[in-house]
Amino acid sequence: MAIGIPAGPFVLKDCALLSVATGQRAQNLRELRECLVTVHPQAIYNHFWGGLLRPHFDDPEYNNDFASWANRGLHDKRLAERLGILDPANFDSIEELRRELLEVLDERLDESTFVPWARTDEQFHFVRSQMVVFDTGLQFATAGELAGALPTVSVGSIFYHVVAARWRPPVHQDDFRIWLERFGPEHEALVHALAELDPYFHSLSELRAQMVSLFDRWLVRRAPCTSC
Amino acid sequence: MHELLMRYAPACGEDVIRQLVQLAEPLRGKRVVHVNSTRAGGGVAEILEKLVPLMRSLGIDAQWEVITGSGDFFQCTKRMHNALQGEQTPIPRALLETYGRTNQENAGRLQAQLEDADLVFIHDPQPAGLLRHCQGRRGKWIWRCHIDLGHPQRQVWNFLRAEVVLHDASIFSLADFAQALPHPMVLIPPSIDPLSDKNCELDPAEIDAVRARFGLDAQRPLMAQVSRFDRFKDPLGVIRAFRLAKDFIPGLQLVLAGGGATDDPEAAAVLGEVELAADGDPDIHILALPADAHRTINALQRAADFVLQKSLREGFGLTVAEAMWKGKPVIGGDTGGIRLQVVNHHTGFLVNSPEGAALRVRYLHHHRDKLQQMGQRARQIVRENFLITRHLREYLTLMVSLLRGQDGQDIRLS
Numbered sequence: 001m002a003i004g005i006p007a008g009p010f011v012l013k014d015c016a017l018l019s020v021a022t023g024q025r026a027q028n029l030r031e032l033r034e035c036l037v038t039v040h041p042q043a044i045y046n047h048f049w050g051g052l053l054r055p056h057f058d059d060p061e062y063n064n065d066f067a068s069w070a071n072r073g074l075h076d077k078r079l080a081e082r083l084g085i086l087d088p089a090n091f092d093s094i095e096e097l098r099r100e101l102l103e104v105l106d107e108r109l110d111e112s113t114f115v116p117w118a119r120t121d122e123q124f125h126f127v128r129s130q131m132v133v134f135d136t137g138l139q140f141a142t143a144g145e146l147a148g149a150l151p152t153v154s155v156g157s158i159f160y161h162v163v164a165a166r167w168r169p170p171v172h173q174d175d176f177r178i179w180l181e182r183f184g185p186e187h188e189a190l191v192h193a194l195a196e197l198d199p200y201f202h203s204l205s206e207l208r209a210q211m212v213s214l215f216d217r218w219l220v221r222r223a224p225c226t227s228c
Numbered sequence: 229m230h231e232l233l234m235r236y237a238p239a240c241g242e243d244v245i246r247q248l249v250q251l252a253e254p255l256r257g258k259r260v261v262h263v264n265s266t267r268a269g270g271g272v273a274e275i276l277e278k279l280v281p282l283m284r285s286l287g288i289d290a291q292w293e294v295i296t297g298s299g300d301f302f303q304c305t306k307r308m309h310n311a312l313q314g315e316q317t318p319i320p321r322a323l324l325e326t327y328g329r330t331n332q333e334n335a336g337r338l339q340a341q342l343e344d345a346d347l348v349f350i351h352d353p354q355p356a357g358l359l360r361h362c363q364g365r366r367g368k369w370i371w372r373c374h375i376d377l378g379h380p381q382r383q384v385w386n387f388l389r390a391e392v393v394l395h396d397a398s399i400f401s402l403a404d405f406a407q408a409l410p411h412p413m414v415l416i417p418p419s420i421d422p423l424s425d426k427n428c429e430l431d432p433a434e435i436d437a438v439r440a441r442f443g444l445d446a447q448r449p450l451m452a453q454v455s456r457f458d459r460f461k462d463p464l465g466v467i468r469a470f471r472l473a474k475d476f477i478p479g480l481q482l483v484l485a486g487g488g489a490t491d492d493p494e495a496a497a498v499l500g501e502v503e504l505a506a507d508g509d510p511d512i513h514i515l516a517l518p519a520d521a522h523r524t525i526n527a528l529q530r531a532a533d534f535v536l537q538k539s540l541r542e543g544f545g546l547t548v549a550e551a552m553w554k555g556k557p558v559i560g561g562d563t564g565g566i567r568l569q570v571v572n573h574h575t576g577f578l579v580n581s582p583e584g585a586a587l588r589v590r591y592l593h594h595h596r597d598k599l600q601q602m603g604q605r606a607r608q609i610v611r612e613n614f615l616i617t618r619h620l621r622e623y624l625t626l627m628v629s630l631l632r633g634q635d636g637q638d639i640r641l642s
Contacts, residue, residue, distance in 0.1 A: 014247055016625040019415040021400065023408045121378070125403030127415060132625050134250050134641040154243040205612075 009139040010146055010179045012153065015160040017053045017129045019046065024126040028117040029074060032066075032124055033105040039126050041094040044101070044168070046129035048088045052204050053159055063200055064088075066101065066208075067125075073118035079108045092171055130159055133160060143180060143187060147215035153203035162207060163199050190218040232285040239422040240617045250618065251624045252286035254641055258346040259367070260290045260627070263338070265305065265354035267294050269519035270456065270547045271418065272351050272374050275619070278421045279486050287397035293341070295334040295355045300326045302493050305354045311378050311384035312353065313460065313541045319384060331357030334443045339364075347627055356391040368396040368630045372420070375543040376405045376564045397630060401544045401565055414626050417565070419619035420549045420610065425522035427553055430530060442513055448479035449588055452532035454525050454550075457498040457516070460541040460562065465582045466507045467512065469538065472586035474511070477593055485515040485528055529554050533599075534589045538579065542566050549614045552606035554575075557599060559588045569614075575606040 012013040026032035047065035062068045062084040071080035140146040161175040180187045193214045238273040283290035304323035311317045346367040455461040470482040483520040506512040535551040537560040544565030560566035570576040577588040
């Protein structure tokens, strides 16, 4: 798409997320559905992606908070599985994702002979995120330069350029791929390899390690190229 | 300037330090005041002891002030603390008047500094009444709640709420602890400092010396709970659990160690109850330690085979993360922040009774390999999520967010 456009430097940004309680909470499945209709879009975003940057003590069985609560709070494994399979990367917007979530919940409510409830102290709390984006002061002219710095890049930078980028136009693309595509066909293999990464199933430090490995392998394959 | 910060790099990584420096850039020179009610003892003072110098090392003009008050004032705030955590403790009107008057007196003393600050962090209920007496304030005020407000006694909460709503934002440790307020309610779990005397690595000889000092036998298993002498920490339940477990592990020893805090007038009474329950048992070691006995507590946690935090109510329960950082799985009460930290069968056990605690002590005693595995997992989780550098980052993010406005939208600094 962007082949032929001269590639400027890659400007590395970083970000930090703040979790903000919305005050909305659900005790049962119907309340969850009702809250979902009106809740701030950043709350839906946070409950799918926020876990990557949020402090946590466990290694969650499901990748989004709705599925985890269906499992742990409502003890409804079937619903947890249906919610757990939702991959936000497959949606063009948060509103589209919201509609699909409501669809899954409506289907489950239709099937249920009673509304599943959680214990009083197992409510679902809707929490939105507030992102602060800032400069790192780092710029990279080539893929080789970026590869050299990648192992020490913060997980906040990985989140901003890989996860958050997928919701910025052009959607479904991360910033690294968009930038590398501008270098033309010789970077194509690296772009394709990066496209295979799935941020939904890895921690940010695992994702960073995988990216480091992909860049290194690509650099080795194209050696000896002095321009990198 | 970042010398202090760089000392954390081996524990958390240089990328984390760099990120803090960049995030703090727009806050350089800002005047920030933290206010609480005790300089020593308890989790809040421990966090501020570290957080304030770290903010300074980032170029922020951070100060820490402590309010003063009479015995009646601290009686009132202790009852308030208990009531906010759900106890149906009545607070006489005279004591509530003392609360208001004490805050007014402290506001008079601190007024110039507080009104001039860019950001003021008010920690817990004790100083929450300051703001109404600082009419000329120019900065943002944030109420930091360190306790579990999930099910407060309504009358006391309504009294405090009238003060809290005047603030620009509140911070809670967990969403479950928050009450509805008409301003942003930010969620920031607390943290531990890996370099503090309480959490740093210790030489085995120092641990042995502490064992010797308190007559603990290194050859016999040891269970320990480190907590203030507070009924919500259920020290009597721990003694009961010890006795149940000792029937099966005859060599078992127990340490109940607690530091004092100047804002807790009930500690002495609870300590008396604990001594009565111990009934002179030579294998129950009740240690009322001074507030600065951090290295001793560190050594006791490291010496323990089984660490308990059998609280009935808990704000967050930092002693859990401390023990986990030392590679110990924790047997914790199924309540508050302990539930967040202890993942059943993964990094410890959640229990609901002395019987449950005793059962898990016996289990870990017979499965030392599991104890090791769970302990390693626990340490890694704390490393990634609960060190003070993460806590500092979230404070900085909140400060930037409040000073830049734009609530609900991404904030771009450049």
